[in-house]
């Protein structure tokens with residue numbers, strides 16, 4: 001197995017994958033999130049070769065599209081061939097009103113990952129899960145963020161590593177473009193399932209992949225590296241903003257005192273208010289935040305009333321402080 005990996009690693013298509021895997025050192029045993037598409041198929045094969053007997057796979061059956069059974073069949077066959085234990089979990093990924101089907105599927109998927117490693121595989125004490133987004137996915141995510149007018153959290157795109165619910169998630173392929181992963185699988189005659197919706201240009205991400213990425217490659221051949229560098233800069237700056245917001249929240253207090261807010265510069269007020277609201281899951285739009293800042297600035301008399309819609313709730317003034325009320329519950 002090792003010599004086969006080394007032979008393939010010398011070919012151009014495998015270069016990125018072998019380099020990415022060389023610097024990837026998760027806790028073991030490792031679970032790989034296997035959709036059955038090319039990227040996660042390549043990640044699973046590469047991980048199973050690198051850590052024989054210490055890799056498992058999780059497949060989530062969303063039941064969202066007719067091809068879901070094909071994905072499941074592929075995952076079962078691949079894992080049997082690799083001798084990798086596989087857990088298949090069925091989820092009901094119905095989306096709530098106001099939520100996109102993709103977001104609902106993503107949420108259901110992460111909840112199911114947690115359930116598998118904590119419940120079904122409790123005896124293996126798995127603490128690490130690898131998912132297979134790659135360099136092209138990262139660029140698409142940044143372009144999507146730009147198209148929505150996102151701020152730093154959006155431009156920071158996808159982190160290479162993060163923790164949720166006691167599990168460390170890894171994205172070891174963020175420096176590897178999509179094409180070499182497919183070429184690597186093709187060289188080794190490993191099949192994968194093509195998601196039929198990936199070519200549907202009704203979806204913005206698919207339009208970005210089909211039209212913008214080739215144009216970027218033509219004009220800026222290094223775009224994947226430079227976009228990745230920008231994402232890292234944005235992530236670092238965002239981490240700093242969170243630190244400043246945490247310190248400022250101590251200064252202004254909980255609930256935030258209007259006088260203390262007024263003593264901060266407007267960008268710091270915006271930063272700390274965004275941070276405060278996020279604790280209730282409320283993400284103000286740029287216009288709502290601007291209005292809130294204007295109201296805080298104008299709040300110089302006892303009688304000045306503040307009652308502003310923010311996300312699904314309201315920010316109101318009660319005496320010297322602000323409150324956030326979400327779905328009828330007052331938070332402070």
Ligand SMILES: Nc1ncnc2c1ncn2[C@@H]1O[C@H](COP(=O)(O)OP(=O)(O)OP(=O)(O)O)[C@@H](O)[C@H]1O
Nearest residue numbers: 033034035036037038039040058059060131132133
């Ligand atoms: N149904 C699923 N079951 C398990 N893991 C999944 C599933 N769907 C996605 N993932 C994981 O999340 C990553 C990103 O998902 P996304 O839908 O963007 O990719 P994909 O088009 O399915 O790509 P891939 O070719 O990697 O399978 C996948 O690479 C995979 O690791």
